[in-house]
Amino acid sequence: MLNIVVCIKQVPDTNEVRLDPKTGTLIREGVPSIMNPDDKAGLEAALRIKDELGAVVRVVSMGPAQADAVLREALAMGADEAYLVSDRAFGGADTWATSSTIAAAVSKLPYDIVFTGRQAIDGDTAQVGPQMAEHLGIPNVSYAEEIRVVGEYLIVKRQFENSYQVVRVKMPCLVTALTELNRPRYMTPGGIFSAYREKQVTVWTRPDVPVDDANIGLKGSPTRVKESFPKALKAKGEVVTMDAEAEADYLVSKLREKFVI
Amino acid sequence: MKEFSEYKGVYVFVQQVEGVIAPVSFELIGKAKELAKSLNTTVSAVLCGHNVAGLCDELGEYGADTVVLIDDPALAEYTTEPYAQAVYGAIDYFKPEIFLYGATTIGRDLAPRVSARVHTGLTADCTKLAIDEETGRLLMTRPAFGGNLMATIVCPYFRPQMATVRPGVMQKAPREEGRRARVLPFNLKIERNDRFVEILDVIKKMNEAVDISEAKVLVSGGRGMGSKENFRMLYDLADALGGRVSASRAAVDAGWADKELQVGQTGKTVRPKLYIAVGISGAIQHIAGMEESEIIIAINRDETAPIFGVADYGVVGDLNKVVPMLTKKILELKEQN
Numbered sequence: 001m002l003n004i005v006v007c008i009k010q011v012p013d014t015n016e017v018r019l020d021p022k023t024g025t026l027i028r029e030g031v032p033s034i035m036n037p038d039d040k041a042g043l044e045a046a047l048r049i050k051d052e053l054g055a056v057v058r059v060v061s062m063g064p065a066q067a068d069a070v071l072r073e074a075l076a077m078g079a080d081e082a083y084l085v086s087d088r089a090f091g092g093a094d095t096w097a098t099s100s101t102i103a104a105a106v107s108k109l110p111y112d113i114v115f116t117g118r119q120a121i122d123g124d125t126a127q128v129g130p131q132m133a134e135h136l137g138i139p140n141v142s143y144a145e146e147i148r149v150v151g152e153y154l155i156v157k158r159q160f161e162n163s164y165q166v167v168r169v170k171m172p173c174l175v176t177a178l179t180e181l182n183r184p185r186y187m188t189p190g191g192i193f194s195a196y197r198e199k200q201v202t203v204w205t206r207p208d209v210p211v212d213d214a215n216i217g218l219k220g221s222p223t224r225v226k227e228s229f230p231k232a233l234k235a236k237g238e239v240v241t242m243d244a245e246a247e248a249d250y251l252v253s254k255l256r257e258k259f260v261i
Numbered sequence: 262m263k264e265f266s267e268y269k270g271v272y273v274f275v276q277q278v279e280g281v282i283a284p285v286s287f288e289l290i291g292k293a294k295e296l297a298k299s300l301n302t303t304v305s306a307v308l309c310g311h312n313v314a315g316l317c318d319e320l321g322e323y324g325a326d327t328v329v330l331i332d333d334p335a336l337a338e339y340t341t342e343p344y345a346q347a348v349y350g351a352i353d354y355f356k357p358e359i360f361l362y363g364a365t366t367i368g369r370d371l372a373p374r375v376s377a378r379v380h381t382g383l384t385a386d387c388t389k390l391a392i393d394e395e396t397g398r399l400l401m402t403r404p405a406f407g408g409n410l411m412a413t414i415v416c417p418y419f420r421p422q423m424a425t426v427r428p429g430v431m432q433k434a435p436r437e438e439g440r441r442a443r444v445l446p447f448n449l450k451i452e453r454n455d456r457f458v459e460i461l462d463v464i465k466k467m468n469e470a471v472d473i474s475e476a477k478v479l480v481s482g483g484r485g486m487g488s489k490e491n492f493r494m495l496y497d498l499a500d501a502l503g504g505r506v507s508a509s510r511a512a513v514d515a516g517w518a519d520k521e522l523q524v525g526q527t528g529k530t531v532r533p534k535l536y537i538a539v540g541i542s543g544a545i546q547h548i549a550g551m552e553e554s555e556i557i558i559a560i561n562r563d564e565t566a567p568i569f570g571v572a573d574y575g576v577v578g579d580l581n582k583v584v585p586m587l588t589k590k591i592l593e594l595k596e597q598n
Contacts, residue, residue, distance in 0.1 A: 012406075014545070094382065095383065095385075096376060096377065096381075099373075099377060100377075122406055123385075123405070124385065124386060124404075124526060125373075125385035126373070127373035130341070130370055131373045131376065134374050135377055137456075139457070139458055142341075143370070155461065161521075165463055166463075166464070222376075222418065223384055223415070224415050224416075225412050225413070225414055226413045226414065230410060231411050237557070239569045239572070239576070240575070242578075243578075244578055244582035244583045247560075248586035248589075249590065250576065252590045252591060258556055260535050261502070261594060
C-alpha cells in the first residue's frame with residue numbers, strides 16, 4: 001500500500017482582495033480563506049491514486065489554529081489522516097525555514113510520494129516544494145500536469161514554457177502539482193460528517209517536530225523583509241463615455257498623437 | 262557576524278535549451294552589470310549544458326566578463342539534480358556574492374533546490390534589484406499578496422544573495438560585437454544518485470512561435486469577450502496594428518484562449534508599447550502582469566472596472582461595437598497613407 005503525504009496551505013482568496021482606491025492599501029477584511037488551488041490539485045492527485053491503487057493519504061499543513069479548516073476539508077474529500085504543524089516558534093518563517101520545518105514534520109510519516117502545490121496564491125514563490133525535497137534528500141519533479149504510478153516509479157508529465165518532459169522518477173519523491181493536473185472533487189455530506197465527527201486533526205507543536213532551532217521561524221530565515229509598501233499608483237488616465245463611433249475616433253486620435261499609427 | 266569578504270562577484274545562471282539561450286539570461290546579465298558596477302566587481306555567467314562552448318561569445322557580447330562553463334553529458338537536457346549539482350559546485354568553488362536566475366519553469370525549480378543545498382536565502386520573482394549604498398547588500402523587491410503590495414527583501418547573514426527575476430522585467434544591455442568574456446571551463450564530477458530522473462519523452466507545445474512577451478502591441482481579451490468566437494475581432498484589431506492577441510486568466514480558464522497567451526501573475530509579464538485591454542475588469546493579478554506597458558487602453562462596459570485605474574485612455578462602452586469600429590478606422594487611415 002502506498003503512503004502519500006500532501007502538503008496544503010490555507011490562503012486568503014486573493015481573487016477577492018480589493019484595493020482601497022484612496023489609500024492604495026489592501027482590504028483584507030471579509031476575504032475568505034481557502035485551500036490553496038495548486039495544493040488542492042495535489043490532494044486530488046493523491047486521492048485518485050488511492051481510488052485506483054489503494055493508498056493512505058495524510059495531509060499536513062503549517063499555520064495557525066484556523067488552518068484546521070483546510071485540513072478538515074481535505075479529510076472530507078477523502079484524506080485519511082491530518083496533521084497541523086502549529087507553534088509560535090514556527091512563525092515569521094521565509095521559504096527556507098518553512099520548508100525545513102515541514103520537511104522535518106513529514107519525515108515523521110511514512111511516504112512514497114509527497115505532493116505540494118507548485119505555489120501558493122498569497123506568496124507565489126514556488127520554492128517550498130523543491131526546498132522540502134532537498135531537505136528530505138529525495139528527487140522532485142515540479143510543474144506536474146499528469147501523473148501515473150508504474151511499479152516503484154512515477155511517470156510525470158512536467159510543464160515547461162514551450163514543451164513538456166515526460167520523466168520517470170523513483171519513489172520516494174516529491175511532486176509539485178499544477179491546477180491543470182485535475183479537477184478536484186467536492187466534499188460529500190458523509191465526508192464532512194466524518195471529517196468533523198470521526199477523523200482527528202493531530203496538532204504538532206514545537207517539541208513534536210525534529211528540527212534544529214536554528215532552522216525555524218524568523219530566526220531561521222535567511223531572508224528578511226526590509227520594508228513593504230503599497231505599489232505606487234499610476235497617475236490617472238482619461239476615461240470617456242460616448243457612442244461607439246466617437247469612442248473609436250477618440251482612440252484613433254490618441255494613437256496618432258502617440259505615433260502608434 | 263559572519264565574514265563575507267571572500268564572497269565576490271555577481272553571477273547569472275544562463276538558461277539554454279537545445280543550444281539557445283533564453284532572453285531572460287541576457288536581461289539578467291544586463292542587470293548584473295549595473296549591480297557589479299555599484300559593487301566594483303565583475304559579472305560571471307554560469308553556462309551549463311553539453312557541447313555549448315559556442316555560446317560563450319554571445320554571453321561576452323551581452324556583458325559577461327567571465328563565463329564559467331560546465332559541460333557534461335548529464336546536463337544535455339534540463340533535469341533538477343544534475344543541474345543542482347553543477348550550480349552548487351560553482352557556488353561552493355567561486356563563492357559569489359550575488360547569484361541570479363530567471364524566474365522561468367527551470368529557474369523556479371533549480372534555484373530553490375540550490376538554496377536549500379547551499380543554505381542561503383532566495384527571493385522569488387523580483388521586479389527590482391538594487392544595491393543598498395550603506396550596507397552593500399542586495400535589495401530585492403518583489404510583488405507580494407497577489408501583486409499589489411511590494412516587499413523589499415534582504416539576505417543579511419548568508420551568501421550568495423540569490424534571486425529569481427521574471428522574464429521581461431529587466432533590460433538587456435546593448436550587444437557589443439567582438440566583446441569577449443574570459444572562459445573558465447569548470448570541471449566538476451556530476452555524480453549519479455537516486456535523485457536522478459529519466460527523461461522518457463519531450464513533447465513540443467503547439468504555437469510556440471507566439472511569444473506575447475516579445476510583442477510590441479498586444480490586444481488582450483477578458484471575461485467580457487463572452488465567447489471564443491468573439492476573440493476573432495481581437496485578432497482583426499491586432500492584425501491592423503501589427504500586434505498579437507493575449508488574454509486574461511478568466512478568458513484562458515473559459516477555454517477561449519491558450520494558456521501561453523495569458524498575461525498576469527500566473528501567466529506572463531508583458532511590457533509592450535501598446536496594450537489594449539478589452540473586456541478585462543483588471544484583477545490585481547492581471548494588472549501585475551501588464552502595468553509596465555507604455556500605453557494602456559481599456560475598453561469595458563463597466564465604468565467602475567479597476568482596469569480604468571491603470572489605463573491611459575479608457576472608453577466605457579460595448580466592446581462588440583467599439584472594437585470593430587476601431588479596427589475599421591485604423592484600416593481606413595492606413596489606406597489613406
